Each structure stands twice: as structure tokens, then as C-alpha cells.
Amino acid sequence: MSASRVQEGMKYLLNSGWMLAEKFLMLAIGLATTVVLARYLGPEDFGYLNYALALLGLLSIVVHLGLTGLVVKELRSNPDNEDQILSTVFVIKVACSVVAFAIMMGTYLIGNDQNFLVLLFTALALFFTPFEMLIDWFQARVQAKYAAVAGFVGQLGGNGLKMILAIAGAGLVYIALAHVVVVMVTSAILVCYAVMLKRDFRFDFSWPLGKTLLKKSVLIFLGSLSAVIYLKVDQIMLQYMLGEYAVGVYSAASRLSEAWYLIPTILMASVFPKMIDLHKSDTAGYNRFMQVALDVLFFMAFALAVVVFFLSDWIVHVLYGAQYVDAGPVLAIHIFAATFVFMRALFSKWIIIEEAFIFSLVTQGLGAVSNIVLNYFLIRSHGVVGSAWATLISYSIAGYVSLLLSRKTRPLFIMMTKSICLHVFISVPQLIREFRRR
Incomplete structure (x- = not known):
């Protein structure tokens, strides 16, 4: 292998390393901040804050419009036209941020929320979202370290400020304002x-280019919107059906459960090049690799879920205190959604390799619809625990059951079924028998 190819490989490896290091650091900082804020604010205020953040997450997708990946591709394909690409995308995102802000503030009138300032300050973060296109620019230039540093400094400063405010006894409004500081600092560093x-x-807006990008991004946008709906809709529905306390309890549990979702993303990012090579040269090896990967992913998630299931009440008590006692049963159920999230990480890479993007939209759309319907009925009958069940079932539909519907995805459904049967019906009974012998 030539020295130039080795150097090029190291460049991409370091680029990925910066992104992964940033994600791990932000995860640790975010979890620490969650625990401090949950204990300080209590379930009601913590619940309303998470409701506002769920709305923000949902409407941020409206600002991005599925353009993120396309921007990177366009910049890599047309480096001489990057001024026009960046200018056009920025204008589109600014216009969308105004619309998203209006929608978010409109929920105040619909829901008769009492914490107007919390909603307002949280919504202000939407106006800084357009600057995140600079992250795409850095990625296209294979300079992700700049985006990583900006994200880390912004998270460290913003979350540090939140914890200081909590310790100092500041109100919920100031903590919501601190969230704006996170995105504001990150945006400022990105611009610098x-x-x-x-x-x-050179500013060079092009409406024809904008229309072309928007046409290409429709399926990606709908898929991303569906994904965020089935990730965030539970908190929004809990707010309107049960109130802040339920959202606080559910958010405390789901934050602990969802923290682990980064693991399969990192693992699949590291083996993705291997999958691509096998797909090109060795179909049988490609299928064997996917089966082994699914076995490993499911085992990790299932083992984690079983441990957390038995320790859920203790974990909640140690981290959050007695005021979140109702979060224990929620965590015990919600953690099992990780089994389907972990396996879907491979399915997401398969979609890219096979260029079968329609399956992303269909499966996530089914997940979103099922989550809304299930939440509506299960929250009414089982309260906040019902929402955890709705999440588990809808994740299984989006990441597993829906793969049965198409001939193209059915082989993956069979592979996932083998992984589930291997560990649930074979490995676990074997471990139980071995434990009894000892």
C-alpha cells in the first residue's frame, strides 16, 4: 500500500475519531446534567423542560429539511460551487426556522401552557440551527475536529451553566435560557x-439550486421526521394527557435508557467500510457478517436490558432520589427497546449500502404512526407505564416486524429472528442451567 493511501486512511480515521470522542464526552456531560437537573427541579419542572425540549427536537427537523447528508455530498461533488451551496442552504434553513418558531409558540395557545418564558427561550434555539450547516461543511472537508471542538465547548459551557444555576437555586426559566447559550456558543465557535x-x-443564493436540493431531500426529510416523531411524541402526548409530572418521570427513565443508543452507532460506524467491501466482493461473506453482527448487537442490548430490569428501582433511587420512584417501572420496560434500536443500527447501514432509502421512510413511518396510536390508548389505560410499553412495541415494529413486509428486507427479518432465538431461547436457558449446577 502506498504512503499516500496510508496517509489518506489515517486522515479519515482521525476524522471519525474526533466525531466519536465528541459524542462520548457530550453523552457523559449530558447524563451528569440530567441527573443534577432532575434532582433539583423535581418531576414537574423537569417534565415541562423536557416537553419543551421534545418540541424543539421535533421542530429542528423542520429546519434541517433532510438537507444535512445532501449538503455534504454536494460540497464533495462540487467544491468549486461551495459558496452558492452554503448560501442557498443557509437561506432555506433561516426561513424554515422562522416557521418552526411560529409553530412552537403556537403550542402555547393550543395547550394553555403556563411557562411561556420557558417555551420562548427554548424556541429561540431554532434561530441558531441554520448555522449547523457548517458542521456539514467541515465534514465535507474532512475537518470534523472543528465541529467536534465547537460541540464539546458549547455543551460543556452550557451544561456547566445549567448545573451552576441549579446549585445556586435559579428558576426553571434561567435553566431554559442556559439551553439557548449551548447552541449560541456552539454556533459562534463554528462561525469563527x-x-x-x-x-x-461570497454570498450567492440560487433558488434553482434550492429547488433541486429540496426535491432530493423530500424522502430523507419525511424519514427523519418520522424517526423524531416516534422518539419524541411520547413526551408531548404525556404532557397533554397527564401533565408535567408524568413527563418528568418518563424523561428521567428514558434518558437512562437512551444513553446506551450511542453504542451501536459507534460500532456500526467502525465496521461499515468492511460491510461495503464484502457487499462488493463476497455475498455469502456479507450475509455471514451481518448475522454475526446482529448476534453481537442483540446480545449486548439484551444483556444490558436484563441487568437494568432487575436493578431499575435501585438505579432510579440512587441517581434521582425518592421523588422519582415511579420512574423505576418505566425504566424496566423502556430499556428493552434497546434490543430493537441496536439491531436497527445495522439495518440503517444496510439501507445505505443497498440504496434502499424508501425502507427508511416506510419503517420509520410505521413506527411513528404506531407510537402515536399506542400512546393514545395505553396512556389512557396504564398511565406513564403505558407510554413505555408504546415505545417498546413501536420500536419493535419500526426495527423488526416491518421488515417482514417486503421480500427485499425479509432476509434481514430472518437474521434478526435467529439472533433473538439464539439468545432468548438458547443462551439464557443454558446460563440458567449452568447457574443452578453451581
Whole structure:
């Protein structure tokens, strides 16, 4: 292998390393902040804050419009046209941020929320979302370290401020304002790095280019919107059906459960090049690799879920205190959704390799619809625990059951079924028998 190819490989490896390191650091900081805020605010205020953040997450997708991956591709394919690409995407995202802000503030009138300032300050973060296109620019230039540093400094500063405010006894409004500081600082650093690296930027908006990008992004946008709906809709529905306390209890449990979702993303990112190579040269090896990967992913998630299931009440008590006692049963159920999230990480890479993007939209759409319907009925009958069941069932539909519907995805459904049967019906009974012998 030539020295230039080795150098190029190291460049991409370091680029990925920066992104992964940033995600791990932000995860640790985010979890620590969650625990501090949950204990300080109590279930009601913590619940309303998470309701506002869930709305923000949902409407941020409206701002991005599925353009993120397309921007990277366009910048890599047309480096001489990057000023026009960046200008056009920025204008589109600014316009969408205004619409998203209006929608978010409109929920105040619909829901008769009492915490107007919390909603307002949280919604202000939408106006900084357009600057996140600079992250795509850095990725296209294989300079992800700049985006990683910006994200880390913003999270560290913003979450540090939240914890200081909590310890100092500040109100919920100030903590919501601190969230704006996170995105504001991150955006400012991104802009500073961009100016440092590109001093000759020329604004060049092109509506024809904008229309072309929007046409390409429709399926991606709908898929992303569906994914965020079935990730966030539970908290929004709990707010309107049961109130802040239920959202606080559910959020405390789901934050602990969802923290582990980063693991399969990192694992699949590391083996993705291997999958691509096998797909090109060795079909049988490609299928064997996917089966082994699914076995490993399911085993990790299932083992984690079983441990957390038995320790859920203790974990909640140690981290959050007695005021979150109702979060224990929620965590015990919600953690099993990880089994389907872990396996879907491989399915997501399969979609890219096979260029079968329609399956992302269909499966996530089914997950979103089923989550809304199940939440509506199960929250009414089982309260906040019902929402955890709705999440578990809808995740299984989106990441497993829906694969049975198409001939193209059915082999993956069979592979996943083998992984589930291997560990649930074979490995676990064997472990139980071995434990009894001892």
C-alpha cells in the first residue's frame, strides 16, 4: 500500500475519531446534567423542560429539511460551487426556522401552557440551527475536529451553566435560557472556525439550486421526521394527557435508557467500510457478517436490558432520589427497546449500502404512526407505564416486524429472528442451567 493511501486512511480515521470522542464526552456531560437537573427541579419542572425540549427536537427537523447528508455530498461533488451551496442552504434553513418558531409558540395557545418564558427561550434555539450547516461543511472537508471542538465547548459551557444555576437555586426559566447559550456558543465557535478557514466567502443564493436540493431531500426529510416523531411524541402526548409530572418521570427513565443508543452507532460506524467491501466482493461473506453482527448487537442490548430490569428501582433511587420512584417501572420496560434500536443500527447501514432509502421512510413511518396510536390508548389505560410499553412495541415494529413486509428486507427479518432465538431461547436457558449446577 502506498504512503499516500496510508496517509489518506489515517486522515479519515482521525476524522471519525474526533466525531466519536465528541459524542462520548457530550453523552457523559449530558447524563451528569440530567441527573443534577432532575434532582433539583423535581418531576414537574423537569417534565415541562423536557416537553419543551421534545418540541424543539421535533421542530429542528423542520429546519434541517433532510438537507444535512445532501449538503455534504454536494460540497464533495462540487467544491468549486461551495459558496452558492452554503448560501442557498443557509437561506432555506433561516426561513424554515422562522416557521418552526411560529409553530412552537403556537403550542402555547393550543395547550394553555403556563411557562411561556420557558417555551420562548427554548424556541429561540431554532434561530441558531441554520448555522449547523457548517458542521456539514467541515465534514465535507474532512475537518470534523472543528465541529467536534465547537460541540464539546458549547455543551460543556452550557451544561456547566445549567448545573451552576441549579446549585445556586435559579428558576426553571434561567435553566431554559442556559439551553439557548449551548447552541449560541456552539454556533459562534463554528462561525469563527469557518471564517478562519475561509476568508473569501461570497454570498450567492440560487433558488434553482434550492429547488433541486429540496426535491432530493423530500424522502430523507419525511424519514427523519418520522424517526423524531416516534422518539419524541411520547413526551408531548404525556404532557397533554397527564401533565408535567408524568413527563418528568418518563424523561428521567428514558434518558437512562437512551444513553446506551450511542453504542451501536459507534460500532456500526467502525465496521461499515468492511460491510461495503464484502457487499462488493463476497455475498455469502456479507450475509455471514451481518448475522454475526446482529448476534453481537442483540446480545449486548439484551444483556444490558436484563441487568437494568432487575436493578431499575435501585438505579432510579440512587441517581434521582425518592421523588422519582415511579420512574423505576418505566425504566424496566423502556430499556428493552434497546434490543430493537441496536439491531436497527445495522439495518440503517444496510439501507445505505443497498440504496434502499424508501425502507427508511416506510419503517420509520410505521413506527411513528404506531407510537402515536399506542400512546393514545395505553396512556389512557396504564398511565406513564403505558407510554413505555408504546415505545417498546413501536420500536419493535419500526426495527423488526416491518421488515417482514417486503421480500427485499425479509432476509434481514430472518437474521434478526435467529439472533433473538439464539439468545432468548438458547443462551439464557443454558446460563440458567449452568447457574443452578453451581
